[in-house]
Amino acid sequence: MITRFAPTPSGYLHLGNAVHLRLLTLLAEDRGWQIALRIDDIDPDRTRPEYIADIHDMIEWLEVPITGAARSQSQHMDEYALARDELVTQGAYVCACSRSEWQGHEGAGCPGKCSHLELVTGETALRMQVGDDDIVVWRREGIPAYHLANIVDDDAMGITHILRGEDLREATVAQRSLSAYLPQSRFAEIEVLHHDLLIDDDGRKLSKSAGMQAQPPPRTAEVRARIEQTAHQLLGTLTTVRP
Ligand SMILES: [Zn+2]
Known part of the structure; x- marks a missing residue:
């Protein structure tokens, strides 16, 4: 233990x-x-x-x-990247929306039109719907x-x-x-x-x-x-x- x-x-x-x-x-x-x-x-x-x-x-x-x-x-960045890729196969999605855009947003998916975007450090984050929330799993800064x-x-x-x-x-x-x-x-x-x-x-x-x-x-x-x-x-x- x-x-x-x-x-x-x-x-x-x-x-x-x-x-x-x-x-x-x-x-x-x-x-x-x-x-x-x-x-x-x-x-x-x-x-x-x-x-x-x-x-x-x-x-x-x-x-x-x-x-x-x-x-x-x-x-251990390589290990986090492996887990990130696993989450992508499980429904994690790229999102460029800001915190203020997310505030008060209801309904499925992100408030913007991010479905065509790719994960780019400095520009986009990776989110995933977990329970009732869409949480960030990979930050815009390129870190988990x-x-x-x-x-x-x-x-x-x-x-x-x-x-x-x-x-x-x-x-x-x-x-x-x-x-x-x-x-x-x-x-x-x-x-x-x-x-x-x-x-x-x-x-x-x-x-x-x-x-x-x-x-x-x-x-x-x-x-x-x-x-x-x-x-x-x-x-x-x-x-x-x-x-
Ligand atoms: Zn978005």
């Missing part, structure tokens, strides 16, 4: 990430899971080396036992959308358990549905646990209020104790989305 920590190196990790990682470690110890590391660096414009170094620093500070080498998304990359990664890493914040509950549902169009995928069999989000003293979501930080949180004994206490509180909020 194996789970993963999958941070995005687009900023320094905040206190919410630290609590999440500590909670993941507590669960893994309790339930006998291994913990793998995935670096979500698919978007080169947002990734910086110091943010990747910060991830490793946080892991070391919290003494998280990581199994195996880290998987960096940027190194989060949902697709996540499914491919979790399959490649053999992930059996996922821990996520409550804010990703809809993502879990969308990814389960999307994975049904990838015949090799075992993603739908993964047990997904969601924890409540951290609220700061002003009642805002910690991950949002923390925002883009100029520096990581201080790695003091006091902060460490707060992380420990909060992680234990969140243990009581877990809900499972079973396959």
Whole structure:
């Protein structure tokens, strides 16, 4: 059994990430899971080396036992492209419509007349109808959308358990549905646990209020104790989305 920590190196990790990682470690110890590391660096414009170094620093500070080498998304573009091509055979379609054109659009297919277009980086995206929504599966920037990359990664890493914040509950549902169009995928069999989000003293979501930080949180004994206490509180909020 194996789970993963999958941070995005687009900023320094905040206190919410630290609590999440500590909670993941507590669960893994309790339930006998291994913990793998995935670096979500698919978007080169947002990734910086110091943010990747910060991830490793946080892991070391919290003494998280990581199994195996880290998987960096940027190194696996060929795998995402294979999954993209599979989705094209399953009904994914090219679309050039903007977010505002999609807003309030009802009915089947895209709001524009995109059926004659081809997938071109910088110009068009690939969408797919999943449930009631037409979600982007391949971005205009020429990279996989989060949902697709996540499914491919979790399959490649053999992930059996996922821990996520409550804010990703809809993502879990969308990814389960999307994975049904990838015949090799075992993603739908993964047990997904969601924890409540951290609220700061002003009642805002910690991950949002923390925002883009100029520096990581201080790695003091006091902060460490707060992380420990909060992680234990969140243990009581877990809900499972079973396959
Ligand atoms: Zn369109």
